[in-house]
Amino acid sequence: xxxxxxxxxxxxxxxxxxxxxxxxxxxxDLFERPxxxxxxxxxxxxxxxxxxxxxxxxxxxxxxxxxxxFNAITCESCKAFFRRNALKDKTMVCLFxxxxxxxxxxxxxxxxxRIKKCFHIGMNRDxxxxxxxxxxxxxxxxxxxAKREPTSTxxxxxHIKTEIDTDDSMSCEGNTELIRPPTPYGKSHGDKPEILFxxxxxxxxxxxxxxxxxxxxxxxxxxxxxxxxxQETLAAMPEMGPYSEEKKYNRAADLVxxxxxxxxxMILFVKYLADFKLLSQDDQIAALKAxxxxxxxxxxxxxxxxxKDAWITPKGEIPSSILKKSTGFVSVHNNHVYYCRRxxxxxxxxxxxxxxLQALILFDPAGLNLTSREYVxxxxxxxxxxxxxxxxxxxxxxxSREYYVSALDRLSDLRVLSEEHAKILLQVNxxxxxxLMLEVLNLK
DNA sequence: CTAGCCTTGACC
DNA sequence: GGTCAAGGCTAG
Numbered sequence: 001x002x003x004x005x006x007x008x009x010x011x012x013x014x015x016x017x018x019x020x021x022x023x024x025x026x027x028x029d030l031f032e033r034p035x036x037x038x039x040x041x042x043x044x045x046x047x048x049x050x051x052x053x054x055x056x057x058x059x060x061x062x063x064x065x066x067x068x069x070f071n072a073i074t075c076e077s078c079k080a081f082f083r084r085n086a087l088k089d090k091t092m093v094c095l096f097x098x099x100x101x102x103x104x105x106x107x108x109x110x111x112x113x114r115i116k117k118c119f120h121i122g123m124n125r126d127x128x129x130x131x132x133x134x135x136x137x138x139x140x141x142x143x144x145x146a147k148r149e150p151t152s153t154x155x156x157x158x159h160i161k162t163e164i165d166t167d168d169s170m171s172c173e174g175n176t177e178l179i180r181p182p183t184p185y186g187k188s189h190g191d192k193p194e195i196l197f198x199x200x201x202x203x204x205x206x207x208x209x210x211x212x213x214x215x216x217x218x219x220x221x222x223x224x225x226x227x228x229x230x231q232e233t234l235a236a237m238p239e240m241g242p243y244s245e246e247k248k249y250n251r252a253a254d255l256v257x258x259x260x261x262x263x264x265x266m267i268l269f270v271k272y273l274a275d276f277k278l279l280s281q282d283d284q285i286a287a288l289k290a291x292x293x294x295x296x297x298x299x300x301x302x303x304x305x306x307x308k309d310a311w312i313t314p315k316g317e318i319p320s321s322i323l324k325k326s327t328g329f330v331s332v333h334n335n336h337v338y339y340c341r342r343x344x345x346x347x348x349x350x351x352x353x354x355x356x357l358q359a360l361i362l363f364d365p366a367g368l369n370l371t372s373r374e375y376v377x378x379x380x381x382x383x384x385x386x387x388x389x390x391x392x393x394x395x396x397x398x399x400s401r402e403y404y405v406s407a408l409d410r411l412s413d414l415r416v417l418s419e420e421h422a423k424i425l426l427q428v429n430x431x432x433x434x435x436l437m438l439e440v441l442n443l444k
Numbered sequence: 445c446t447a448g449c450c451t452t453g454a455c456c
Numbered sequence: 457g458g459t460c461a462a463g464g465c466t467a468g
Contacts, residue, residue, distance in 0.1 A: 062458075065464070066461090068460075069462085070461090076449080077448075080448085080463095081446075081449060083463075084445080127462085136464075137452085141453080141463095198464095201463095201465095
């Protein structure tokens with residue numbers, strides 16, 4: 001017979017009481033856990049009032065328990081097991097005689113007997129949140145997170161301000177206490193954990209198709225072309241010899257020259273864009289120059305690997321620490337890495353998002369020396385709407401806002417960060433810089 | 445899939 | 457502020 005969780009749960013028909021006698025009697029005695037029939041009763045519900053002894057053992061397997069889970073005292077693993085399985089429609093089948101012993105050692109052997117025992121000790125599947133309740137919960141989390149962290153720029157500014165105010169940023173030697181390597185996403189190493197954008201788990205996204213925006217043919221085509229352009233240029237890595245030399249980035253000028261590849265790719269990128277071709281030549285150059293630094297920074301986020309705290313390049317991995325080494329600015333390193341992590345946590349590896357952000361950077365009416373500012377603004381609007389619609393098509397109307405706002409926040413971050421990087425340029429000797437970089441960065 | 449650890453909101 | 461009990465994340 002199958003251990004039909006549904007029927008067992010709803011009817012409380014666990015007939016063979018001896019089935020779990022070996023362990024349940026002891027557990028029952030130790031923790032005065034409610035019997036199945038007691039648990040059907042409403043008396044069982046105000047469980048917060050029930051003070052338990054410090055020592056708690058799982059009613060299912062006897063492992064150490066922290067407290068109640070789904071109306072019964074269980075360990076973490078049985079809690080997770082119940083959550084994963086109690087709502088499954090598929091009936092679990094015991095391969096033996098439906099009387100497997102479930103203890104710490106054997107709990108994994110027979111899911112059917114394990115789930116049966118879960119119900120037997122009073123675990124209640126009604127306490128597992130359903131889709132709408134989970135969604136509600138997640139919305140609350142996101143809402144609170146947004147309240148705690150209203151805008152990203154403010155926190156970046158605090159970082160920068162702190163560094164400037166303390167005036168310690170010029171030296172990395174002897175200043176190790178200021179250098180805090182970023183922690184991998186989701187992990188903390190004693191320091192206050194970073195608050196990064198959290199993606200909505202796929203299973204929480206609405207199943208209803210009407211909750212998603214459908215991109216028009218025109219929009220799909222625009223996005224496809226834009227992403228293709230980005231993929232072929234800025235997102236592409238050239239085939240190069242596999243040599244890895246950290247030493248190559250000893251000076252800030254080395255970093256600037258390293259960015260030349262990015263600038264060349266950027267020039268290729270804009271050549272793909274019909275909107276860009278419509279600008280006057282002067283505006284093309286102005287838009288390019290104004291967005292070089294931001295383009296380099298956004299691209300660096302694309303190639304940043306959070307877990308390794310490094311950028312992947314054709315020459316191998318470059319640890320983020322080279323920023324400190326080559327520039328001497330601890331704050332530059334901290335803020336740049338923080339930026340990369342935030343972009344990455346929001347966009348992950350979605351090239352549509354990167355290419356849309358790239359378009360928004362390029363067609364920025366705030367750029368210096370533009371003659372057709374209004375026209376550039378109109379183009380930017382088009383990509384802003386496309387970004388919004390894309391988020392709605394991917395994450396549903398329910399959740400798109402968080403993604404859209406986060407994406408725009410990353411653009412604000414860029415403004416601050418690129419200004420900060422401009423400081424590096426002041427300490428670069430123009431003699432060491434390649435001619436193309438001298439030109440696009442207006443270095444003399 | 446499991447299981448341990450983490451994050452979080454609700455409640456006290 | 458502390459505790460409890462949900463769900464989330466992820467190494468194994």
